Amino acid sequence: MAAITLIEAVNLAMAHEMEKDKDIVVFGEDVGVNGGVFRATDGLQAKFGAERVIDTPLAEAMIAGVAIGMAAQGMKPIAEIQFMGFIFPAADHIISHCARMRNRTRGRLTLPMVIRAPYGGGIHAPENHSESTEAIFAHIPGLKVVIPSNPSRAYGLMLAAMRDPDPVIFLEPKRVYRIEKHEIEDNGEEYPLGMCFVDREGTDITLISWGAMMHETKQAAEKLAQEGISAEVIDVATVSPLDIDTILESVQKTGRACIVQEAPKAGAVGSDIAAEIAEKAIMHLLAPIGRVSGYDTMMPYYRLEKQYMPKVEHIVEEAKRIVEYR
Amino acid sequence: MTTIAKFEVKYQQYLDADGKLKNKKAPAIAKDFDKLKELYRGMALIRQLDTKAYALQRTGKMGTYPAATGQEAIGVGFGAAMKDEDVLVPYYRGQASMVMHGVRMEEVLLYWGGDERGSDFQNEKARQDFPIAVPIATQSLHAAGVAKAMQMRGEKRVVFTEIGEGGTSQGDFYEALNVAGIWNLPVVFIINNNQWAISVPSEIQTACETYAQKAIAAGIDCVQVDGNDMLAVYQASLDAAEKARNGGGPTVIECISLRLCDHTTADDASRYRPDGELEEGWKKEPMVRLRKYLEANKQWSQEEEDAMQAEIVAEVQQSVDNYLNTPVDTPESMFDYLYAELPERTLAQRELAIARGAK
Ligand SMILES: Cc1ncc(C[n+]2csc(CCOP(=O)(O)OP(=O)(O)O)c2C)c(N)n1
Numbered sequence: 001m002a003a004i005t006l007i008e009a010v011n012l013a014m015a016h017e018m019e020k021d022k023d024i025v026v027f028g029e030d031v032g033v034n035g036g037v038f039r040a041t042d043g044l045q046a047k048f049g050a051e052r053v054i055d056t057p058l059a060e061a062m063i064a065g066v067a068i069g070m071a072a073q074g075m076k077p078i079a080e081i082q083f084m085g086f087i088f089p090a091a092d093h094i095i096s097h098c099a100r101m102r103n104r105t106r107g108r109l110t111l112p113m114v115i116r117a118p119y120g121g122g123i124h125a126p127e128n129h130s131e132s133t134e135a136i137f138a139h140i141p142g143l144k145v146v147i148p149s150n151p152s153r154a155y156g157l158m159l160a161a162m163r164d165p166d167p168v169i170f171l172e173p174k175r176v177y178r179i180e181k182h183e184i185e186d187n188g189e190e191y192p193l194g195m196c197f198v199d200r201e202g203t204d205i206t207l208i209s210w211g212a213m214m215h216e217t218k219q220a221a222e223k224l225a226q227e228g229i230s231a232e233v234i235d236v237a238t239v240s241p242l243d244i245d246t247i248l249e250s251v252q253k254t255g256r257a258c259i260v261q262e263a264p265k266a267g268a269v270g271s272d273i274a275a276e277i278a279e280k281a282i283m284h285l286l287a288p289i290g291r292v293s294g295y296d297t298m299m300p301y302y303r304l305e306k307q308y309m310p311k312v313e314h315i316v317e318e319a320k321r322i323v324e325y326r
Numbered sequence: 327m328t329t330i331a332k333f334e335v336k337y338q339q340y341l342d343a344d345g346k347l348k349n350k351k352a353p354a355i356a357k358d359f360d361k362l363k364e365l366y367r368g369m370a371l372i373r374q375l376d377t378k379a380y381a382l383q384r385t386g387k388m389g390t391y392p393a394a395t396g397q398e399a400i401g402v403g404f405g406a407a408m409k410d411e412d413v414l415v416p417y418y419r420g421q422a423s424m425v426m427h428g429v430r431m432e433e434v435l436l437y438w439g440g441d442e443r444g445s446d447f448q449n450e451k452a453r454q455d456f457p458i459a460v461p462i463a464t465q466s467l468h469a470a471g472v473a474k475a476m477q478m479r480g481e482k483r484v485v486f487t488e489i490g491e492g493g494t495s496q497g498d499f500y501e502a503l504n505v506a507g508i509w510n511l512p513v514v515f516i517i518n519n520n521q522w523a524i525s526v527p528s529e530i531q532t533a534c535e536t537y538a539q540k541a542i543a544a545g546i547d548c549v550q551v552d553g554n555d556m557l558a559v560y561q562a563s564l565d566a567a568e569k570a571r572n573g574g575g576p577t578v579i580e581c582i583s584l585r586l587c588d589h590t591t592a593d594d595a596s597r598y599r600p601d602g603e604l605e606e607g608w609k610k611e612p613m614v615r616l617r618k619y620l621e622a623n624k625q626w627s628q629e630e631e632d633a634m635q636a637e638i639v640a641e642v643q644q645s646v647d648n649y650l651n652t653p654v655d656t657p658e659s660m661f662d663y664l665y666a667e668l669p670e671r672t673l674a675q676r677e678l679a680i681a682r683g684a685k
Binding site: 057064089093102103106194 | 415443447453454456459460464466468471478497505666672
């Protein structure tokens, strides 16, 4: 057992499953010899050959479209989009075909495929490399959108994504690719998709987040504890379909909710969670729901990146405001 | 300066507009009259299907429908060149090749009649075929993916995919040719050049002399054929399939035809079609020319024509009846094919839809 990072965990999961399932093929730009620009596919080509770990020409619509064709034949492609900012040429295929195929053929053709993309801000990347646009895909029925927050979850959720009979968009928060290591046994045990994780139990407020922001959120919970506020922390992990029951259960217990996301506030996954809480648990609330998020602006270039990103103190501040609300 | 590369685009026509064999080196199909009769019947069937579909739309019994009038030789020709185990990745004007590859006519009608079950092809031959692609040119990439899977598994199967000439302006088409070339994929790209993309003529679509030559930049073979000449379409498709099946890689076949109908039932081509084009076009259409050829070879008579037409009318009518007699799907069917398992969160909506539907 070795201590590995989130990106190594993604790699480990792929290697594990490719060993067992010959139908899995990995492809994308620079995924071969180079192992991907972030090294998510490092060593896979050497291990499984260029037949199964394929460097494609530079064309995202092609990557997604070809994956659809292969998956319809029962193969299990894992397509890498180099950065989520470049997923949009592929979005037509993801939204207009990938999500819809099972439904429009009444189950005759299904697409067991994974589209992986590094996403989110915080690494001083150039323009179009830092946005958090998970809501675009979370809005689409027929897709599953999964965002691991740490190495163990990356390993378990990636395994589940590869085994899922339906298309999964697997978004990797690249800011936390290497921020921490977990001891992971390569035992092939998956974490189920569509399930939240309760990372910390508490009684005064529920903090709900996913992806990279889980790190700030957990730190905020720690700070709050020092000030005598007991925060429950939920990692949503699968932003679509949402496991709203776990969230509602927690909010019904604590009576307070604060959602933390890196994405802009409007039309977001956080909006959906807030609406669900308002619809189904408002009578349990002791205070209005709070949201800590990015601004409804462009993701700025990196000199202003820090200004955009929600920080631990913002979460603490908002949580305290909610807890102290009378 | 020196020339470092040179290219040419070949054109093939066997039967001229009068049904005369122009080309001395005619392929075996020119003497395979049983096969030719089958192909002729295929065209007649599609024309009758289109006629009926139009009538259904006009009488409010079906939604928008794109006929393939005048282009029947294309879909019937390449559809007939496909083997059962090959995969078809069609576009919306693809009813001819779809029916040739086993899709039931009532399924075509169901699809355009607004019922998803129209893409749940029941015939074993078509089980792996793609449903119609509406977003233009996306199908070219799916075809490449299907071909990639076949190639990786060492299967001797071929993918056929069709696209309109307007669709070849899309990036997806170029991306598909490019990757098919690099990977030497067993895929045949059929361009239905019916000379119109709704109201947009070729002059506005491309500066190329041919659409076939788009293949050249991708390093793959191409040919342009008279798309109203069944012999040319069928033979080119057969050759391309044979080549692909044996590891020879992809081919682009541009079939020159003319859309002798509106773009769809929602279109009125008289707004943009130049005077006289239709009259001229009908003189070159594919059915009459093959019939003349068969007659000239004493292979077809008025009696046979009448008998065939009667059969076809009955066959299409049966499909229409089957379509019209298919009850509307249940409200919960909206939910039942979203995922292998419906998310917990959506279960309540499914119940709601059932309750509302029962009222
Ligand atoms: C991506 C996309 N853009 C626009 C349309 C709307 N549209 C449907 S058919 C058509 C013209 C297509 O012409 P062509 O490719 O030549 O094929 P044809 O219909 O003539 O067979 C257009 C613009 C569409 N279906 N998909």
